[in-house]
Amino acid sequence: MSDWQPKRFWKVAEVVAGPEGHEIHLDGRPVKTPAKASLVVPTDAMARAIAQEWDAQADKVDPRTMPVTRSANAAIDKVRVQRNEVIDLLAEYGDSDLLCYRASGPEGLVLKQAAAWDPMLEWAAQTLGVHLAVGQGVMHVAQDPGAVARLRSEIAGLDEFALAAAHDLISLSGSLVLACAVMREHIAPQDAWDRSRVDEDWQISQWGADDEASAAAEVKRAAFFHAAKFYDLTS
Known part of the structure; x- marks a missing residue:
């Protein structure tokens, strides 16, 4: 059946x-x-x-x-009925944004992270008025509550359709800053996706690609691009 x-x-x-x-x-x-x-x-x-x-x-x-139909259904059936919960969930990424967690080594990875992520944090500071702290390793980096609140405001005003798109842009990239940059048309979806994959691409450059991991990454990439397209359709 x-x-x-x-x-x-x-x-x-x-x-x-x-x-x-x-x-x-x-x-x-x-x-x-x-x-x-x-x-x-x-x-x-x-x-x-x-x-x-x-x-x-x-x-x-x-x-x-039927990806657009499915996203519209999700916006109406899921996001609309639990709007505040979705906003709270996505706002948490502002307190643990991918761009704020840096490697201590090797030097090549450190430089690639800085080249890809520092300009985005500078953009967030200049355009969004958000200054995020950066640390090394995976331990939580405490952020200014005001900065997190400012990032939350970026998504709190979205309707359920734009919020459904933002959910995937944020969760798939691990970065609220990158998602905001795409939604504000500061960078293209491909650029944002590439910046979110710095760590994975570094591993591939060192150890080679794994077929299963590559297939999973392609599914996520397609979903990320669809989310960007769906966001564009909301206005």
Whole structure:
């Protein structure tokens, strides 16, 4: 039964503008989320991307080929109903941002971390007014509560759709600063992803790539890029 997939039952998927946002209709019937909420999204661009995913389905519906639909569903069914919890969870990254934890050696890795991460911390200080402390090793580096609060404010004002995208940008990179830089269009998603992978890429350069680890990294990279795309669709 786990292989069961619903069959396509509609001929046309279309976008319908309504008083609360943009709906997706299948042969005139509005699409619902898995939790039976109305699938109403904030922008025409997002609605059209979702409609295109439904139109692209063949005989059987494959949710794996519908990433925008899945993200919109998550925003409505999950993020909307636990908004404060999601914001609190993501704000914690401001107190343990990847960019603040540096290696003590070897020198090559130290230099690569500094080259990739120092400019981002400088950007956060100049643009966001956030000054984060940096330490060596994995022990927690205490941050100024004011700085953490400022980073929290960067995500607290997002609607549930943008917040769903921010969740993946932050959790997949391990950095609230990098996510903010992408959302503010300071750096491209590829640049942010590369900066988040300095440690892993260093290990690969020293010991070679592991097929299983590389496959897992590619899944995360694709999810990160999708999150950036979904964020762009929210406005």
